[in-house]
Amino acid sequence: LAQEAQRGVSRGAMPADAVRISSNENPLGPCPEALEAIYKIAKYGGRYQPFGETAAFIKTAAEVEGVKPSYIAPFAGSSDPLHRTTVAFTSPERSFVMGDPGYEAGARSAQFIGAKVHRIPLRKDFSHDVEAMCKADPNAGVIYICNPNNPTGTLTSRKDIEYVLANKPKGSILLLDEAYVHFSEMTPASELVAADKEVIILRTFSKAYGMAGIRAGMAIARPDLLEKMRPYGAGMLPITGLVAATASMQVKTLVAERRKINKDIREDTFEFLTAKKFTFVPSQSNKFMLEVHKPGMEVVKALAAEKIYIGRVWPIWPTHVRVSIGTQDEMNKFKTALVKVMA
Ligand code: PLP
Secondary structure (H helix, E strand, O other), X not given: OHHHXXXXXXXXXXXXXXXXXXXOOOOOOOOHHHHHHHHHHHOOOOOOOOOOHHHHHHHHHHHHHOOOHHHEEEEOOOHHHHHHHHHHHOOOOOEEEEEEOOXXXXXXXHHHOOOOEEEEEOOOOOOOOHHHHHHOOOOEEEEEEEOOOOOOOOOOOHHHHHHHHHHOOOXXXXXXXXXXXXXXXXXOOHHHHHOOOOEEEEEEOOOOOOOOOXXXXXXXXXXXXXXXXXXXXXXXXXXXXXXXXXXXXHOOOHHHHHHHHHHHHHHHHHHHHHHOOOEEOOOOOXXXXXXXXXXXXXXXXXXXXXXXXXXXOEOOEOOEEEEEOOOHHHHHHHHHHHHHHHO
């Protein structure tokens, strides 16, 4: 019910001047090179693949990630491969293990097919408790780690990721969701895939690349692992998403530029919150958890009345709300409204 209410608040009709800091989107949108690529390809939209768009995407992604082309599988975002991997590797006998609070989409598809879900609280430093996750169930099918985590924006170290690979139950895989990796200083984990480990990495163009509504993403993994998840869905990707993603990856300065913009606005917001004596989780990504000392939904609704649309509340932390980082102007409006509703 709480989730339905939240969906209503964050996805319902919003006024034109709404501040949308609910869904970890990127207010910068696609880069100019991506827009140009979309414009050029749109008139060929009557064809599935007018100029081999999928091959070009795979070639570029493989170069960027340092893996062979056969280790890249493009999808229209990362939700699709997240669900496919869950369905392929969990079952009523093989469970899904995740951090809590964590991104819930995989747990929902696991539950849908009757797989048990183990929610393991994050450690005190907000990293994933990898020891507890590996011990949660000897029959686990998927160990899901979101890094940086959604909703906390916090990191789990490479050492901990490697611990999971060395200690996870036999027959399970590590599903490493790096949707937000470009916002942090962390090195993406593609080299673990290049080393043929039992890991499937998910990436999306919805976040740093600003293409949530255009749709592109990928799974990066050993070809035999990709083969296992491939059958659970079908269909071509939009050529607009493919060419925009390829063009974005070719702009070598883009990720660093956007990381800095996000970091500067996040640090300004944190300085303000600290000065006003708020408590928040020190995120390294484009969203953070704010402690509001009362049921989070009350604050979500009060801010919505001020046309500030923030994100969800997680059951394990009922007095925290998730706030995405918008533009500086949007965050300034958020600050003013927050002080008003918390007074
Ligand atoms: N993974 C995480 C951690 C997310 O937060 C999201 C979206 O918010 C997704 C995956 C799915 O996004 P998309 O399908 O747009 O790539």
